[in-house]
Structure formats: structure tokens, C-alpha cells
Amino acid sequence: MTTRIDRVFASAKAANRPVLAAYVMGGDPDLATGQAIMNALPQAGADIIELGLPFSDPMADGVAIQMGGQRALAAGQTLRGVLGMVEEFRRKDETTPIVLMGYYNPIYVFGVEKFLATAKEAGVDGLIIVDLPAEEDAELCIPALKAGINFIRLTTPTTDDARLPVVLENTSGFVYYVSMNGTTGAVIKSRAAVGESVQRIKAHTELPVIVGFGIKTADDAAEMGRHADGIAVGTVIVDAVAKSLVDGKASDRTVGAVRDLVADLAAGLKRARA
Amino acid sequence: MDGINSLRNGPDEHGRFGLYGGRFVAETLMPLILDLEKEYRAAKVDPEYVAELKNLATHYTGRPSPLYFAERLTEHLGGAKVWFKREELNHTGSHKINNCLGQILLAKRMGKTRIIAETGAGQHGVATATVCAKFDLPCTIFMGATDVERQMPNVLRMKMLGAEVRPVTAGAGTLKDAMNEALRDWVTNVDSTYYLIGTAAGPHPYPEMVRDFQSVIGTELKEQFREREGKLPDAVVACVGGGSNAIGTFHAFLDDPEVAIYGAEAGGHGVDIENGHAASMTGGRPGVLHGNRTYLLQDDDGQILEGHSISAGLDYPGVGPEHSYLHDTKRVTYAPITDTEALEAFQLCTKMEGIIPALESAHGLAQVMKLAPTMAKDQSVVLCLSGRGDKDVESVGKYLGLLK
Ligand SMILES: Cc1ncc(COP(=O)(O)O)c(C=O)c1O
Numbered sequence: 020m021t022t023r024i025d026r027v028f029a030s031a032k033a034a035n036r037p038v039l040a041a042y043v044m045g046g047d048p049d050l051a052t053g054q055a056i057m058n059a060l061p062q063a064g065a066d067i068i069e070l071g072l073p074f075s076d077p078m079a080d081g082v083a084i085q086m087g088g089q090r091a092l093a094a095g096q097t098l099r100g101v102l103g104m105v106e107e108f109r110r111k112d113e114t115t116p117i118v119l120m121g122y123y124n125p126i127y128v129f130g131v132e133k134f135l136a137t138a139k140e141a142g143v144d145g146l147i148i149v150d151l152p153a154e155e156d157a158e159l160c161i162p163a164l165k166a167g168i169n170f171i172r173l174t175t176p177t178t179d180d181a182r183l184p185v186v187l188e189n190t191s192g193f194v195y196y197v198s199m200n201g202t203t204g205a206v207i208k209s210r211a212a213v214g215e216s217v218q219r220i221k222a223h224t225e226l227p228v229i230v231g232f233g234i235k236t237a238d239d240a241a242e243m244g245r246h247a248d249g250i251a252v253g254t255v256i257v258d259a260v261a262k263s264l265v266d267g268k269a270s271d272r273t274v275g276a277v278r279d280l281v282a283d284l285a286a287g288l289k290r291a292r293a
Numbered sequence: 294m295d296g297i298n299s300l301r302n303g304p305d306e307h308g309r310f311g312l313y314g315g316r317f318v319a320e321t322l323m324p325l326i327l328d329l330e331k332e333y334r335a336a337k338v339d340p341e342y343v344a345e346l347k348n349l350a351t352h353y354t355g356r357p358s359p360l361y362f363a364e365r366l367t368e369h370l371g372g373a374k375v376w377f378k379r380e381e382l383n384h385t386g387s388h389k390i391n392n393c394l395g396q397i398l399l400a401k402r403m404g405k406t407r408i409i410a411e412t413g414a415g416q417h418g419v420a421t422a423t424v425c426a427k428f429d430l431p432c433t434i435f436m437g438a439t440d441v442e443r444q445m446p447n448v449l450r451m452k453m454l455g456a457e458v459r460p461v462t463a464g465a466g467t468l469k470d471a472m473n474e475a476l477r478d479w480v481t482n483v484d485s486t487y488y489l490i491g492t493a494a495g496p497h498p499y500p501e502m503v504r505d506f507q508s509v510i511g512t513e514l515k516e517q518f519r520e521r522e523g524k525l526p527d528a529v530v531a532c533v534g535g536g537s538n539a540i541g542t543f544h545a546f547l548d549d550p551e552v553a554i555y556g557a558e559a560g561g562h563g564v565d566i567e568n569g570h571a572a573s574m575t576g577g578r579p580g581v582l583h584g585n586r587t588y589l590l591q592d593d594d595g596q597i598l599e600g601h602s603i604s605a606g607l608d609y610p611g612v613g614p615e616h617s618y619l620h621d622t623k624r625v626t627y628a629p630i631t632d633t634e635a636l637e638a639f640q641l642c643t644k645m646e647g648i649i650p651a652l653e654s655a656h657g658l659a660q661v662m663k664l665a666p667t668m669a670k671d672q673s674v675v676l677c678l679s680g681r682g683d684k685d686v687e688s689v690g691k692y693l694g695l696l697k
Binding site for chain 2: 076079085099128150151174179201202
């Protein structure tokens with residue numbers, strides 16, 4: 020059975036272009052605007068949507084995404100609310116893969132089985148759960164695979180060749196390479212090293228590899244896209260939401276600001292293989 | 294030594310105490326905590342490491358800490374004999390140094406060149422800054438902005454010891470937020486940096502390791518009490534923040550069913566008041582935060598609450614995973630103590646015994662004050678007096694209206 024994720028990577032490969040995964044925080048800056056932002060992403064050029072699950076204690080995130088999560092929570096967002104966003108999105112878009120990205124506790128408290136059933140039903144394709152390493156696969160990864168949802172693992176510069184097989188064992192969909200040791204939004208120190216690392220991962224897996232963390236501009240997108248099957252961009256998008264706010268509230272520029280930025284990144288990415 | 298049915302066998306090879314514990318961390322940190330576990334297993338059985346730690350405990354910390362019979366308090370309470378295990382007499386003024394010495398030697402073995410730590414009351418920050426001064430390692434201490442204010446004497450001590458103190462303004466500016474920020478720093482500087490966690494919580498192997506370093510409290514206490522009274526105490530009591538002084542006190546007694554064990558949680562304004570307390574076992578439910586599964590204060594959506602306690606060291610919405618296990622198995626009774634009860638105990642101890650306890654330890658004493666009168670005069674209850682209250686005199690003075 021091919022999945023939405025498989026199909027996106029296959030068609031990008033056929034067209035010799037890397038995919039763009041755009042991260043937005045689900046329900047930032049408010050529930051209605053958050054939905055409008057999500058709905059606008061495919062047209063703006065996003066191939067995959069990473070939908071952030073807000074959490075009170077985002078230990079792996081930099082300030083921008085921390086603030087985005089706080090705005091969503093202050094607006095009343097919940098895990099069920101994010102699943103509702105997916106359902107709403109799917110009414111009009113049956114093809115764009117949606118990957119939920121966040122932390123385990125809200126899912127654990129919701130109940131793993133109930134969460135997986137609801138997420139599958141809503142049209143979720145994959146999960147990236149930052150605080151579930153391979154050592155905790157029994158918690159959510161294995162049940163997710165059984166439920167037909169990809170569990171996408173982060174690999175990092177500290178994941179060496181000895182460890183990669185452990186990390187990749189139950190990974191499916193694609194592999195997400197974190198370009199640096201750091202939180203979201205930090206700066207990539209060595210771009211050349213990123214390319215080498217992607218090659219190193221590819222020696223261990225057939226899965227597509229995308230690179231994320233630290234990609235901020237169209238030029239970054241062009242350069243990083245050269246090294247991988249795709250890139251993921253988050254912090255600058257959440258920042259664009261923040262900058263568009265007036266008195267802390269969404270303005271008539273908010274959705275447009277995200278749309279323009281994603282279009283710009285997508286245009287940069289097109290140059291990657293030129 | 295411990296049999297199949299021992300409560301002292303945890304954690305298992307996955308770092309679990311029953312349902313609790315585990316390794317819920319980002320992949321970036323995973324190789325490092327696996328390394329740390331390996332290093333710790335090797336160090337534990339390395340006679341050189343063991344001897345160095347023992348030597349430091351004796352000549353630097355001042356161990357063994359005395360077991361003291363609190364005569365006037367005993368008379369006042371009119372029941373069981375009350376004893377203090379005097380961890381407040383340790384160098385730096387609390388039990389925290391026991392753990393810091395053990396971990397700094399590990400950091401050295403691992404070749405780490407920078408230390409980070411979180412702190413609530415500042416006692417762990419001070420103990421960390423102290424061992425970093427002694428072993429000539431740079432250190433950065435993360436401390437909630439609220440706590441920086443209410444524990445100013447300790448902030449000054451840390452700075453004088455050469456530490457960088459980073460106030461954390463996120464959230465309520467307390468211990469949970471400091472821990473988040475320390476974890477972010479660790480992910481960023483994982484190659485050079487050792488995270489010296491201050492309590493028996495976090496990802497495996499920290500809860501086990503910190504417990505082992507603090508278990509000296511209960512082991513000494515058991516022996517000292519036997520020497521003095523020729524038996525086991527009838528009850529032991531400790532305050533529970535993350536739970537390091539408590540598990541250190543309890544561990545030696547877990548397989549002695551005749552010893553009742555009590556942990557005093559921070560009841561704040563009262564456990565019925567949402568977000569008004571930090572009693573994670575009395576008022577929370579299991580969840581995953583900061584690397585482990587444990588009892589947490591959280592809302593229905595799994596968002597973590599800030600909690601409240603008058604005591605910065607107990608103001609944390611979680612607890613070490615071994616306590617969650619001991620709570621479920623009912624081996625230990627965890628009871629909430631309110632801010633007001635702790636303040637009363639603080640004053641009573643100061644006036645009757647001439648010992649100014651830390652506000653954290655005063656929670657334990659308040660539990661003793663409830664317990665002792667219900668026990669017979671030939672029975673004994675031992676409190677782990679985890680720290681001294683010098684750091685608290687200003688904020689207690691404010692509460693009592695002695696300061697404007
Ligand atoms: C004196 C004292 N006791 C107790 C605690 C609580 O920590 P734990 O529960 O890990 O012993 C602290 C923490 O700052 C402390 O300073």
C-alpha cells in the first residue's frame with residue numbers, strides 16, 4: 020500500500036526536486052487563523068505539512084516555537100483540537116501528507132490507542148515525537164505502525180554509525196536529520212557536514228532523508244536541498260506569524276505572511292538541483 | 294543481598310521502576326545518557342573512584358552527619374522520640390553535596406569540560422558551584438527568575454563561587470522552567486557538557502545514580518540509630534521535592550516493613566486549590582516529563598501545571614520515578630504539608646532546638662509534628678533534616694511581617 024508520504028517523495032523524485040516540509044504550530048495564533056494558515060500551505064508550495072502539537076514544556080524547542088505553542092495554548096488549543104484541524108483540512112485536500120510533531124505527554128494522557136484511532140480517522144500520516152527515542156518504541160512507535168501511521172525518527176549529529184541501525188529499525192515514511200546539536204531555530208555550524216551526514220544515513224536506509232533545524236532563507240533551502248531528499252522549515256514560519264500580529268492578535272497580513280514566506284522557500288528549493 | 298521480592302531492586306534494565314522512569318529524551322541526548330550509564334556502572338565498582346568519593350565525603354563534606362535527639366521537641370510533642378539526621382551540617386548546608394561529589398567525579402572521568410545544573414532553592418546550585426570551584430570546571434546554573442528573587446543569598450553564593458547564574462523567565466520562573474532551559478542548553482552543548490541533575494529524577498540512569506549517592510543518608514542513619522537505641526526506628530520522614538533526600542533516607546529501610554516511611558509533599562495553599570500546591574502524588578497523575586514517567590501535576594490535556602510552594606526546592610510539578618512506584622505499592626505514605634504548617638514547623642524548630650531548618654526540611658518536620666503525638670513514648674521517628682534555613686530567613690521574615 021503506498022501512502023501519501025510515499026507518493027509525495029516518489030513524484031518529487033521523478034521531477035528531480037527536493038520536497039518542502041513546512042512546520043506550523045497547530046492553532047497559532049488562534050484556532051481559526053491557524054486553520055487558515057494550514058489550509059494555505061499546499062498552494063504556497065509545501066509538499067508535507069508538519070503540524071505542531073502545542074506543549075507546555077517544549078524542551079527541544081527554541082524561543083520562537085515555544086512562543087507559538089504558548090499562543091496556541093492561550094487560544095484554547097488541545098490535542099483533540101489539532102486532530103480536528105486535520106479533519107477539517109482533509110475535507111478539501113486528500114493528498115498532502117500531514118505529520119504531527121510534538122511531545123509525548125499529551126498523547127499519553129489522551130490514551131495511545133484512542134489517539135491513534137482518532138488520528139488515523141482524521142487523516143494523519145505520520146508522527147514525530149521528540150521525546151520518544153528508539154529505546155521507548157513500545158510506547159507509541161510500534162502501536163502507531165500497527166495502526167498504519169508512520170513513525171518518523173529524528174537522527175542527529177550524535178547518532179553515530181553504531182547507533183543508526185537502532186534508530187532506523189522501526190522508522191518509516193522518511194528520516195528526519197537534525198542538522199545540528201541544538202534546539203529548533205539555532206544556527207547550522209557546518210553545512211558541508213550536513214551533506215556528509217545525509218550520505219552516512221543513506222548508507223543505512225532506503226528511506227528518503229530530509230534535513231531540518233536551522234534553515235531560514237530561500238538560499239539555505241537551495242543549498243540544503245542539494246544534500247537531501249527534502250528540507251523542513253519551522254522556526255522562520257512561526258516567526259512570520261509572530262511578526263504579523265498586531266497587539267498579540269492575528270492581523271489581515273498573518274495568513275499572507277506565511278503564504279509568501281513558504282512560496283519564497285519553495286522557489287529557493289527549486290534552485291537546489293538547477 | 295536483596296531478594297526477589299525486595300523493593301530495593303529497581304530500576305530494571307530499561308530504567309523502569311514498575312511503570313515509572315524510562316528514557317524519554319531527544320535522540321541528541323540518547324547516546325550520551327547510554328554512555329553515562331556505562332561510565333557509572335564502571336565507576337561504581339572501581340576501587341579508586343569509590344575511595345576518592347569516600348575520602349571527599351569524610352574530609353570535604355564532613356560525613357558522617359550526626360544523628361541528633363531533639364529533646365525539647367520530643368517533650369513538646371508528647372509522643373515518640375524525635376531525631377534529626379543532620380544533613381544541614383554538611384558542607385554547603387544540605388544533602389545536595391552528596392550527589393554533586395559523586396557526579397562531578399563521573400563528569401571528570403567522562404572528560405567533560407563544562408557543567409550545567411538546574412536549581413530551585415539554590416542549594417543544588419550552590420553545591421554544584423562548589424564542586425566546580427574545587428575541580429576547576431566552568432559551570433552555568435539555571436534558576437527560575439522567581440526563585441532568584443526568593444533565594445537571593447544562594448544566588449550570591451553561586452556567583453562568588455564562580456558560577457554563571459542564568460535566570461529563567463519562562464513559565465512561572467520556578468524549578469520546572471529552569472530544568473527545561475538546562476535541557477535545551479544540554480542538547481546544544483552535548484559534546485562538552487555534563488548535566489549535573491540535582492534530584493532523583495530525569496532520564497535513566499539519573500534517578501538510580503542520584504539515589505545511590507544519597508543513600509549514604511539512610512545507611513548511616515540505620516547504623517547510628519542501632520548504636521544509640523539498639524533497634525530500628527519506628528518511622529522515618531523526609532520532604533519530597535524531586536525526592537533525592539527522601540529516597541536517600543528511605544532506601545535503606547524499604548525492606549524493613551516494621552519501619553513506617555513518610556514523605557512530605559508541598560501542599561502549598563492546600564491540595565484542593567488547582568495550581569495552588571506542588572503535591573504531585575497526592576494531586577497529580579502519571580505522565581511524561583523531563584525524561585521520565587512519573588506522577589505529574591497536569592490538566593486534562595496533558596499540559597503541565599506550574600504548581601506552588603512557599604519552598605523553592607519543593608516547587609516542582611513532578612517527582613522522581615521511584616517515589617511514584619513506592620506510592621503505588623503503598624510502601625511509603627506521601628502526605629501534603631501546607632505552607633502554613635511548614636512555617637509553623639520552621640519557627641518551632643528554630644525556637645526549641647536552636648536549629649534553623651530549610652523551608653523544605655520544615656515540611657518534613659511538620660509531618661513529624663503530626664506523627665509523633667500519635668506514637669508511643671518508647672517509639673522513635675527520625676527526620677532527615679535535609680538543609681539549613683539561612684537561605685530562607687529573609688523570605689520567612691517577610692511572611693512573618695518582620696521585614697517590610
Ligand atoms: C534543603 C533541601 N531539602 C530538600 C530539597 C528538595 O529536593 P529533594 O526532594 O531532591 O531532596 C531541596 C531542594 O532544593 C533542598 O534545598
